[in-house]
Amino acid sequence: MAKITKKKEQPIILVTNDDSINAPGIKALVEAVKDLGRVVVVAPDKPQSGMGHAITIGNPLRLNKVHFIDGVEAYTSNGTPVDCVKLAVDKILHRKPDICFSGINHGANHSINVIYSGTMSAAMEAAIESIPSAGFSLLDFSLEADFTAAKTIVKKIAIQMLSKKLDKHLLLNVNIPAVPEKLIKGIKVCRQAYAKYKEDFVERKDPHGKLYYWLTGIFVNFDKRKDTDVWALKNNYVSIVPVEFDFTDYEVKKKLESWKF
Amino acid sequence: MAKITKKKEQPIILVTNDDSINAPGIKALVEAVKDLGRVVVVAPDKPQSGMGHAITIGNPLRLNKVHFIDGVEAYTSNGTPVDCVKLAVDKILHRKPDICFSGINHGANHSINVIYSGTMSAAMEAAIESIPSAGFSLLDFSLEADFTAAKTIVKKIAIQMLSKKLDKHLLLNVNIPAVPEKLIKGIKVCRQAYAKYKEDFVERKDPHGKLYYWLTGIFVNFDKRKDTDVWALKNNYVSIVPVEFDFTDYEVKKKLESWKF
Numbered sequence: 237m238a239k240i241t242k243k244k245e246q247p248i249i250l251v252t253n254d255d256s257i258n259a260p261g262i263k264a265l266v267e268a269v270k271d272l273g274r275v276v277v278v279a280p281d282k283p284q285s286g287m288g289h290a291i292t293i294g295n296p297l298r299l300n301k302v303h304f305i306d307g308v309e310a311y312t313s314n315g316t317p318v319d320c321v322k323l324a325v326d327k328i329l330h331r332k333p334d335i336c337f338s339g340i341n342h343g344a345n346h347s348i349n350v351i352y353s354g355t356m357s358a359a360m361e362a363a364i365e366s367i368p369s370a371g372f373s374l375l376d377f378s379l380e381a382d383f384t385a386a387k388t389i390v391k392k393i394a395i396q397m398l399s400k401k402l403d404k405h406l407l408l409n410v411n412i413p414a415v416p417e418k419l420i421k422g423i424k425v426c427r428q429a430y431a432k433y434k435e436d437f438v439e440r441k442d443p444h445g446k447l448y449y450w451l452t453g454i455f456v457n458f459d460k461r462k463d464t465d466v467w468a469l470k471n472n473y474v475s476i477v478p479v480e481f482d483f484t485d486y487e488v489k490k491k492l493e494s495w496k497f
Numbered sequence: 498m499a500k501i502t503k504k505k506e507q508p509i510i511l512v513t514n515d516d517s518i519n520a521p522g523i524k525a526l527v528e529a530v531k532d533l534g535r536v537v538v539v540a541p542d543k544p545q546s547g548m549g550h551a552i553t554i555g556n557p558l559r560l561n562k563v564h565f566i567d568g569v570e571a572y573t574s575n576g577t578p579v580d581c582v583k584l585a586v587d588k589i590l591h592r593k594p595d596i597c598f599s600g601i602n603h604g605a606n607h608s609i610n611v612i613y614s615g616t617m618s619a620a621m622e623a624a625i626e627s628i629p630s631a632g633f634s635l636l637d638f639s640l641e642a643d644f645t646a647a648k649t650i651v652k653k654i655a656i657q658m659l660s661k662k663l664d665k666h667l668l669l670n671v672n673i674p675a676v677p678e679k680l681i682k683g684i685k686v687c688r689q690a691y692a693k694y695k696e697d698f699v700e701r702k703d704p705h706g707k708l709y710y711w712l713t714g715i716f717v718n719f720d721k722r723k724d725t726d727v728w729a730l731k732n733n734y735v736s737i738v739p740v741e742f743d744f745t746d747y748e749v750k751k752k753l754e755s756w757k758f
Binding site (some may be wrong): 318352435436437445477481485 | 560580593
């Protein structure tokens with residue numbers, strides 16, 4: 237009896253972001269990977285920057301099939317980036333995708349930004365779900381940002397990730413300097429720099445005389461060593477920081493054991 | 498000339514939460530610590546559970562002074578728990594408080610919940626700002642939850658934190674089992690269990706025939722060892738997990754360095 241040989245299934249690449257389906261960055265990401273497998277997009281229907289790892293508990297979620305790029309299945313949701321990943325796995329794919337890519341974010345997600353970033357939180361949610369993932373960010377906020385170099389980087393990393401046996405919880409935070417491709421010196425594996433935003437709320441008065449505040453802040457890098465993402469980006473390298481979601485501080489844990497409660 | 502001796506200033510304890518200023522849990526927290534220093538409350542004006550580390554970028558923020566408990570300065574904000582901490586430091590206190598306590602949350606924030614939790618994100622924001630912090634959660638969602646045991650625990654930890662020289666980035670995730678005080682076996686320093694929610698969206702149709710979804714999920718603990726927060730809580734211990742905000746996975750970093758891009 238002839239052995240039935242099953243054609244190898246295409247890998248499924250789940251794509252999401254936090255800048256919404258209408259952002260040029262997600263289009264660039266899909267264009268970079270669409271020849272490498274079956275790409276399915278599930279993205280927020282409106283910008284969700286700074287949403288961190290928010291999920292929607294008190295409101296119902298919607299999913300709408302939309303036209304995005306020919307040949308690419310795409311949906312929008314009214315939820316957060318993390319909701320999009322949860323909905324994609326549970327309600328659209330009905331299986332785990334092979335990898336999940338989030339981005340390409342308009343603006344940096346290096347150093348402390350990983351905590352606030354909807355882009356990285358979506359990728360982290362996928363990693364928790366045992367889907368190897370990466371978040372991509374270009375250091376250019378502009379709607380007219382040039383994603384040419386970023387697309388090359390995304391494709392390179394996708395090829396690596398699809399050809400290797402990966403840890404199921406692998407999560408990469410990839411940041412790309414906003415310079416022409418020929419100026420990029422290479423890809424550097426880094427650690428997260430210790431940096432923060434020094435808040436500087438802009439105080440205004442409404443027409444009724446009541447105060448309100450706009451959150452703004454100045455980025456301050458306290459971490460001057462050369463193995464950080466901030467250093468790499470400043471020196472025109474692409475930075476890759478592997479991220480974990482076990483937040484336990486094992487060193488402090490040892491110290492705390494001597495506390496007397 | 499006589500030396501001027503300055504009376505030692507009271508410590509400032511900043512208190513926030515994610516269940517809003519109207520939740521019984523934040524009242525219990527303030528009652529537990531109000532004799533230990535000057536307590537200042539800055540809390541959301543509405544529930545913000547599951548907000549994770551969200552910040553408000555696209556909308557103006559408000560601060561309102563409110564009456565809360567006699568002798569305790571209190572404000573509400575329309576922002577997220579993280580916004581509350583930023584506003585408190587920058588617009589109310591004009592200095593770093595000595596410690597920041599968040600909670601007491603109605604419901605668990607052990608294991609993977611640390612990532613979704615507004616309570617823990619507020620505490621993490623304070624730790625990033627170099628304010629030693631702790632988030633407290635009682636394993637009881639109910640509005641009528643009994644916070645008696647939790648208050649004892651909060652006070653014990655506050656006394657420890659105010660009497661020790663602390664790492665400025667110290668961040669504790671404290672969970673308290675929902676049992677009467679006499680059944681609590683002690684306080685255990687733990688690591689974050691690897692657990693996750695298995696999504697189970699409830700699918701419904703609106704009156705116009707269109708589908709919508711409610712996010713629900715079943716908690717699944719994959720981590721059966723006895724040094725985790727989940728184990729401790731199941732066995733009637735209070736769990737304390739020290740949390741870090743350097744998310745770099747240093748082990749994976751070493752492996753990644755051999756990748757060829």
